[in-house]
Amino acid sequence: MNAPKPASPPVLKLEDVSRHRAGRPAVSHLNLSLEAGQVLGLLGINGAGKSTTLAMIAGALVPDSGAVRLQGKDFLEYPELARQALGWLPESAPTWPELTLREHLEAHGRLRGLKGDNLKQARDAVVARLELKELERRLAGVLSQGQRQRLGLACALLHRPALLVLDEPANALDPVQVVALRNLLRELAAGGTAVILSTHQLGEVTAVCDRVAILHEGTLRYDAPLHADGHAALEKTFFDIAMAGRTQAA
Numbered sequence: 001m002n003a004p005k006p007a008s009p010p011v012l013k014l015e016d017v018s019r020h021r022a023g024r025p026a027v028s029h030l031n032l033s034l035e036a037g038q039v040l041g042l043l044g045i046n047g048a049g050k051s052t053t054l055a056m057i058a059g060a061l062v063p064d065s066g067a068v069r070l071q072g073k074d075f076l077e078y079p080e081l082a083r084q085a086l087g088w089l090p091e092s093a094p095t096w097p098e099l100t101l102r103e104h105l106e107a108h109g110r111l112r113g114l115k116g117d118n119l120k121q122a123r124d125a126v127v128a129r130l131e132l133k134e135l136e137r138r139l140a141g142v143l144s145q146g147q148r149q150r151l152g153l154a155c156a157l158l159h160r161p162a163l164l165v166l167d168e169p170a171n172a173l174d175p176v177q178v179v180a181l182r183n184l185l186r187e188l189a190a191g192g193t194a195v196i197l198s199t200h201q202l203g204e205v206t207a208v209c210d211r212v213a214i215l216h217e218g219t220l221r222y223d224a225p226l227h228a229d230g231h232a233a234l235e236k237t238f239f240d241i242a243m244a245g246r247t248q249a250a
Helices: 050-058 081-085 101-111 116-129 145-157 175-190 202-208 231-249
Strands: 012-021 024-034 039-043 065-070 086-089 163-167 194-198 211-216 219-225
Touching: 012 050, 024 050, 024 211, 024 219, 039 050, 039 175, 039 202, 050 086, 050 163, 050 194, 065 081, 081 086, 086 145, 101 116, 101 145, 116 145, 145 163, 145 175, 175 194, 175 202, 194 202, 202 231, 211 231, 219 231
Parallel strands: 039 194, 039 211, 086 163, 163 194
Antiparallel strands: 012 024, 012 065, 211 219
């Protein structure tokens, strides 16, 4: 009789994570996990701790306490996991104005350990998937904000990460591009990629996410599956949490 295979660890697990910024607690005792193929919507008003949380997940900030685990390994002990398993698009996509779109992808690919035919195939695949061919030889400095956002997404996806972390990815995208982004996220999830989508737009969450987490004043106030008809319920939950905090402050 064959022994059952051990269950795979979550793609991401935050264990009692805390972080102070500017002398105040930005995130407090956060516990959160994400499985392969899940799309998590991370919500919260300004100052709720979303950007700090994403920066810790991406390795740009180190927690004051607690652990960030990627594929079961502690991020602090295995920082190379960021290069292998993680794709991150900050709210404002970082670009080098003097490099072309193609040069960006090649530089990011080399940083991820891709080279030769593997790099070329990965570059060509992401250019085709995000419909960037006509922009491939343009300098980033002359791209529109929406085009730079798509370039940042291409860089985050180039190495086919197990975890994709997106902070307001629909910024500056037109309505057609927003729909294309939604379709892309659904495809990635169907292929097993775990996605965190942080946004202020509840409609974006209800369109693509299967789970919602709400942060308020650095603590996790809500974490539950999202139902197909749950926009109104999510809106009420979000505003109840946000307004309760303001009422207590008053």
